[in-house]
């Protein structure tokens with residue numbers, strides 16, 4: 001997974017509510033057996049027309065938005081399908097953090113598992129960030145160690161799940177970590193299946 | 206452990222291997238034991254590649270089942286292969302992964318192939334009190350059995366396959382109580398759409414949602430599945446209903462149902478699967494079933510839905526922060542503000558998906574279609590939720606009713622629910638659909654989806670327009 005410590009970059013605002021993962025990564029990009037080629041898929045049907053021509057009016061295609069690293073989004077971003085391709089596409093495109101009032105659960109877990117930082121702020125803080133976008137360079141800094149966003153003269157502290165923060169800072173191997181508990185899992189499973197014998201499959205019974 | 210617990214907390218407590226403590230604002234974090242999973246061909250390949258790369262095995266292969274459902278053709282005369290290279294590669298890799306890791310796979314021509322959330326209940330593999338996590342958001346469906354079901358991404362599929370566990374954050378508890386009984390002509394689909402409209406597309410985010418009340422108890426198990434399935438559209442990560450005798454009847458006698466003696470043992474434990482009277486809910490919502498009308502969506506989010514008798518909203522009537530979204534949705538859908546929903550012409554009608562393609566759904570639609578014809582100019586398709594459902598319907602003669610009415614009688618799969626195969630809308634086409642998501646482009650780029658119950662789809666197919674199914678008596682009641 002990608003690590004995140006401190007990063008300065010451009011932020012783009014997509015304030016619509018309920019931007020779903022079908023829109024973030026349309027189905028045409030879900031036919032792979034690896035993770036390749038998903039930068040092109042990100043917001044594809046908003047970015048390109050039916051003939052594959054770039055839509056110049058789309059936010060991320062504006063000349064001043066070319067190197068966007070962060071998104072400022074509306075409520076319930078990432079709702080809908082569980083497709084992790086949406087998160088892979090974000091990172092491949094170069095988006096490293098998303099700031100919003102709340103994210104859909106599966107999307108948030110997928111982000112945490114891949115090193116895409118999600119920051120939840122209250123609507124007033126979101127509005128103050130939005131205001132500095134319109135009158136400033138559009139550059140902000142996010143420091144995950146200090147848990148602070150700096151935009152011009154404004155600085156905003158943010159809270160984050162300590163486990164997610166640690167994983168983002170250090171780039172943990174979650175499966176490897178869990179397997180250190182193998183003995184616990186084995187003994188739990190043994191006792192559990194003894195108590196729920198109907199869960200033991202024919203083949204193993 | 207508090208003395209009074211919710212159904213959700215009881216099931217989670219029983220599956221907690223170890224607790225990592227409370228995380229700031231995020232609830233208890235734990236290592237959670239997962240009983241079973243179902244895999245599909247499009248969200249699992251990178252998980253298997255991850256296992257291969259790390260040289261890891263699958264912890265408990267018999268606790269997983271793979272079903273091809275998203276990319277396959279639903280052509281009545283389909284073969285094992287696909288003309289789409291990407292889809293074929295996914296199917297081939299899926300079958301190979303099953304072989305290499307010891308997991309049973311239902312490929313396209315398997316006699317029980319179908320949509321994963323229809324196949325598992327068909328098999329009798331979903332039992333009360335389980336935790337089932339799977340790489341699909343509609344895993345919430347299993348809540349109808351008193352099972353905690355939730356969707357996960359590909360990294361977590363890999364974690365689950367390798368360890369039989371997930372790192373899990375306990376959710377908050379929400380209860381939606383529906384008192385009374387649903388009126389005639391109003392279905393579980395309408396009830397859940399009414400809930401989604403009431404609390405919003407993110408209204409239950411962060412919660413496990415328990416449905417309770419007389420309306421739930423009086424519904425059949427398949428109708429309950431429809432509600433738990435769609436609960437994810439209001440953000441619920443888990444949906445639950447207390448299991449009762451109807452559930453026990455439903456699971457008995459299916460191909461993977463445990464032997465009777467074991468079911469008896471289960472029955473003793475399952476009696477505890479109810480929320481204690483004094484348990485605390487972080488949020489409560491109460492509805493009256495009598496107030497639920499037949500619902501239809503008008504916009505591009507499942508909460509953008511209204512009674513069929515209503516009108517498309519005007520952006521100016523909405524709160525200021527929602528006006529732009531509403532205007533965009535109306536424009537995308539090719540509608541006008543204040544237009545009556547009833548009477549909007551459709552081009553396509555689709556009955557299918559893990560929400561509404563079980564045998565009871567097909568019977569509901571057939572009752573409307575019996576002796577009638579699809580309106581000229583409307584292309585109507587039905588894709589039974591599984592090959593098992595398809596055979597069952599054929600045994601009852603429902604296929605004849607659909608075919609005589611002018612519906613295409615397809616094979617099973619996700620089909621036009623997300624259009625990953627050839628079943629898709631052309632730009633601008635308008636579809637009455639028994640599915641769960643009306644997102645922009647979901648059924649095809651530029652396609653326009655109106656969500657509704659299977660009976661409402663059937664009625665729309667016959668009239669060529671959105672119509673109130675209650676004004677549509679079946680031939681015997683006319």
Ligand code: SF4
Nearest residue numbers: 343558559619622623
């Ligand atoms: S039928 Fe639709 S919602 Fe259900 S699993 Fe398939 S694509 Fe997902």
